[in-house]
Amino acid sequence: MRFRDSASFVLETPIQSEMDIQEILVCFYQTRKPNYQFSGERHLNYELTYVDQGVLYTEVDHQNYELHAKDIMIYYPNQFHAQSTDKDHFCSYLTLSFFLNGTLAQDLKNKVFSASKEMQETLKEFVSSIQKDQYMNKEFSLVLLKKILILLCQCEHKKETPDIDKETKDPYLNKILDYIHSHIETNIRIEDLCEHFSISRSTLQVMFKEQLNEAPKEYISKLKLERAKERLQTKKYTVSEVAYQLGFSSVYYFSRKFKKTYGISPSEYMDSIRK
Structure with missing residues (x-):
């Protein structure tokens, strides 16, 4: 077996995971009509919100944010968060609630991200995988969620807009x-x-x-x-x-x-x- 376009290499240092997703607690997709109000909550787990269509307003620790289509935001443990829509916009969005062994990098806290094409495709694959009752599919869903979080961390680290591709095969x-x-x-x-x-x-x-x-x-x-x-x-x-x-x-x-x-x-x- 040969790997194309790869030089010889040797892994000298063992790789240890810095992000261990222990459990996915909740996953649901819903559409909220205009003038929707959720008074808010706080809990011990992480929560990812991905807006598929429309506009979603969210209050996080007394700061207000606005999420448009293809935007992502993560609520951290014990963060108060409320959600709403205005009188002119509905909103369809995906919510993922999960536990981590350890903590997620603070770089993603209190920020709205525009999902790259790769993130969007991974989220679609995640939703498809988590609904299928096939061998190891639930485990695969954990891997896909981890990939999404890693992509977010990489985008923040590079300080680039994730919605715009900047690397190709050429x-x-x-x-x-x-x-x-x-x-x-x-x-x-x-x-x-x-x-x-x-x-x-x-x-x-x-x-x-x-x-x-x-x-x-x-x-x-x-x-x-x-x-x-x-x-x-x-x-x-x-x-x-x-x-x-x-x-x-x-x-x-x-x-x-x-x-x-x-x-x-x-x-x-x-x-x-x-x-």
């Missing part, structure tokens, strides 16, 4: 993605990328389509909007400032793209964030 494309991420605050044009990397426009289009299933322009726009969403959440900048910082041609264009993607204008999004 080293050359990875260099292009690194360049885009480091220059996202500028007006990145496709012709500039082609000139900088000495590549034709058609070749660049094919690389993105085959590896990321989207055009370069769509990728750049998506990344800019993710960064914009992060900055608007802080409420440190105006809509105009965010548009200018991320190299949008105009505030009008930025607002139109934002609303088309998230279903809400940037100003409405800022007003809806309860802090």
Whole structure:
């Protein structure tokens, strides 16, 4: 048996798990109508919430957060948490309650994460696995949950937006993605990328389509909007400032793209964030 693309290696130090999931206590998927209110609770276990559709507001230790579709948040043991929806939005979300031997890294506490494609696919596999009555499937569900938590830890460690893929199987494309991420605050044009990397426009289009299933322009726009969403959440900048910082041609264009993607204008999004 041969492993392709692998150099010879020897494991010199034993690997010990730092994350031991002891038990999954609760797993359910539900849809809440507008004006739903859950007064809150605290318990001894961890709880993961993943928003599939809609908008969910949550209060954690007297701080308010807003979760949109594909967002994840983890409540830690003994953390008070309440949940609600507003008068305009429903919410469908997945809840996982689990015990760990030991403690989960504090890096994930009191933060909202945007799930990467890999996290989304792993969550789908988890839900499918936990419902099947097959040999070792329940054990496999524990492994999948552990994978989700590890991916969250890795994303926080790298300080990257998990929703945007930055690594592919193509080293050359990875260099292009690194360049885009480091220059996202500028007006990145496709012709500039082609000139900088000495590549034709058609070749660049094919690389993105085959590896990321989207055009370069769509990728750049998506990344800019993710960064914009992060900055608007802080409420440190105006809509105009965010548009200018991320190299949008105009505030009008930025607002139109934002609303088309998230279903809400940037100003409405800022007003809806309860802090």
